[in-house]
Amino acid sequence: MTTLLPATRPRSAFISIWFMLDAILGLFPPIYWIAGGPAPLIFGLPCSIVYFIALALFIAASIVAAYWDDEKRGAFNVTSDSLLPRSGGIGA
Template sequence: MSDDRKANSNKHAPWIIGWFILDAVVALAPPIYWAVDGDRTAVFGLPAVVIYFIAVAVFITASIVAAYLAEAHSGEAG
């Protein structure tokens, strides 16, 4: 691998890093879903807590896919 490619392989788009930081905050912060009463609050017939867990999973999965696509576009994914 050339020196230029080694130098570029350590650089990631700042928005990807920010998105992963936001993933960590959403997944590990004090549980926001506790603030929502799952028994009384329903979204599409499901408790809001279930919707929160599904939304977090989709958000984190989307960040992984976006990071892969960004690296594939730049030629870094191997």
Template sequence: MKEKPSLIVKLWFLLNTVITLAPPIYWYANKLQHPIFGLPPTIFYFLIVGLSITTSIVYAYLDEKENGRIE
């Protein structure tokens, strides 16, 4: 019997999908002129999105392992 992923994992994946696929967010970051932590805003945007996606995948794995869905 398979259990469904936890609600936080589903919401986090949904948020990542929206942030990744929504061009207006990228367009806004592209219009910014001031560096964020010394990086151009578009590079910072992609780093944050990539970090969020990677972290959500690791969290989903740990959540499934903790709940006994993965041995």
């Protein structure tokens, strides 16, 4: 049976604030409306496309940072009897 051990400390406040900022930037329409106006192009792309690309990178970076924080906290420590090598069976 696999058992997931609890994390040794709570998630960083920085990561939690970053996730809230992700939600605000991704779900708050006036920010998109400002970027979606008839503005000049950035690298040949409309500002709204650049906004979505930058937002996607920002959200992906927050997920990676949260993963690294969880690794440091020990959130992925697993104990299992099934992880131990067994004698016999297929490939033995």
